[in-house]
Structures are given as C-alpha cells and as structure tokens.
Amino acid sequence: MQKQTWLCTAGNKIHCRRCQATSKRTRLQCGAPALSGKRVCRFHGGRSTGPRTEAGKARIAAALTVHGHSTRQAQRELSEELVQLAILEETGRLVGLITGPRSRGRRPGYRKE
Template identity: 45%
Template sequence: MIKEPTITTLGGRVTCPRCQAVSKRSKQQCRNPSERGKNNCRFHGSRSTSAKTLEGKKRRDNARYVHGRETSALRDARKHKLRELRELEAVMLEIGMI
C-alpha cells in the first residue's frame, strides 16, 4: 500500500500533511490531517509526549496496570492452583479413584 503524504481540505483550498496511521482492519490510511510537525493526527497519538522527568518515568514504571478485572498476581495464583489440581487428578488416576 502506498501512503499518500498530503491531503487536500476545505474544498481544495488547503493542502496539509496526512496522518500516516493505517487501520488494522481495513488496511487503509487514516483520512485525517496530521498535527503540525508530527506524522499522526490527534486520534493516533500525535499529542502523546510520554514521561519527561525522572519522577514521571518512575511513576510510569511503577504504575499498577490491570488488564480487564485481574492483575498479574491473580493470574499467577490461578496458574499455581490449576497446576496443583492437575497433579492431584494425576495421583487420583494412578491409585484408581477416578
């Protein structure tokens, strides 16, 4: 796919850089103009600046990220309990309880 570098807006009166983001689903280029000095529009992260100060970077690194309703600690606990359950089932099969 060839990305178009510019887009014409306002009835053909203004030409500006085009957002370079591509959709995962349709594989088409975003139709919005990009922000000044950036490659992406405001919807695709042009205003994102990330952490600049040392304090901000520490806060970002220590943030409690949660995916859905569970944390990584809950997933680990579930993984260990399921491992124990499989081991118990294997022992029960060996002695003929199941």
C-alpha cells in the same frame, strides 16, 4: 500500496500533512490531517508528549520491546550467548576441529547499551 503524505481539504484550498497511521481492521490509511509538526492525528497519538519524568522514562525503557516479544533483557542475554558461541567456534577453528564454512550472520556483541 504507498501512503499519501499530503491531504487537500476545503475544495483543494488547504494543503496539510495526512496522518500516517494505518487501521488494524481495514488496513487503510487514516483520513484525518496530522497535527502540526507531527506524523499522526490527535486520535492516533499526535498530542502525546511521551514520558517526561525520570520515573516515566525508566518505566518505558524497562517495558520497551524492539521487535516481536523480546525485551531488551532477552536481547542482551541472547547477545551474550552468541558471543560465547562465536568464541567457541573460533577456538574450534584454531584447534582444527571445525573445517566447514563459517556460520552466517552478524558477529555478536557489537551493540552498546
């Protein structure tokens, strides 16, 4: 189901953006109008300005998870291990120990942080 981006209120006299937040319980889109210049209403964080101080920005960056439960530190460690594995695989191919197809997936170490 696609989310609606516009909301008509006051008998179709007022057109405004609709909050893009989804309820965890009902899985339905919020029915409130979004704040001006924002994607969500005041109940779903539209008034938030985010961290402003350097300490606040550092705290958010340290706690930020990109996907699932892995933190940036865990992703960095995984990327370093995948680089080592790719080097071992390439060395095994050059020596002739590995003759099968190459391992699938992206080549590690491309991200700059």
